Amino acid sequence: MWKEFKEFAFKGNIFDLAIGVVIGAAFSTIVSSLVDNIIGPIIGILSGGLDFSGLSFEYKDAEIMYGLFIQSIINFMIVAASLFLFLRLLIKLKIKKEEPVEEEPEEKPLDIKEELLTEIRDLLKEQR
Numbered sequence: 001m002w003k004e005f006k007e008f009a010f011k012g013n014i015f016d017l018a019i020g021v022v023i024g025a026a027f028s029t030i031v032s033s034l035v036d037n038i039i040g041p042i043i044g045i046l047s048g049g050l051d052f053s054g055l056s057f058e059y060k061d062a063e064i065m066y067g068l069f070i071q072s073i074i075n076f077m078i079v080a081a082s083l084f085l086f087l088r089l090l091i092k093l094k095i096k097k098e099e100p101v102e103e104e105p106e107e108k109p110l111d112i113k114e115e116l117l118t119e120i121r122d123l124l125k126e127q128r
Helices: 002-009 012-046 066-098 112-127
Strands: 057-059 062-064
Touching: 012 066
Parallel strands: none
Antiparallel strands: 057 062
């Protein structure tokens, strides 16, 4: 079991995953800041100052703050859209970078023997 664990834990994919999680966490704070400080206020201005975070109702001794839940859903949608657009841009840049330009091989002029052999080959193919 220890051997299997070592093979699993020290594969390159695990390190890539760990780096991805750390970078993802850092990127999450950037996107959250973007949503809270830039996109959120712009949406607030466009919607006439609509803010769901203050919506709540009380039931006996409990205060149910469903407005914060609605605001979290809106923030999630904005974060998801931002990530989608960012990743789409990265993928397009990667595809453009990786596209090799296919060069057609230049046909060198055939000498008379090669031309005759090519014609014979083509004729044999047609007869079959």
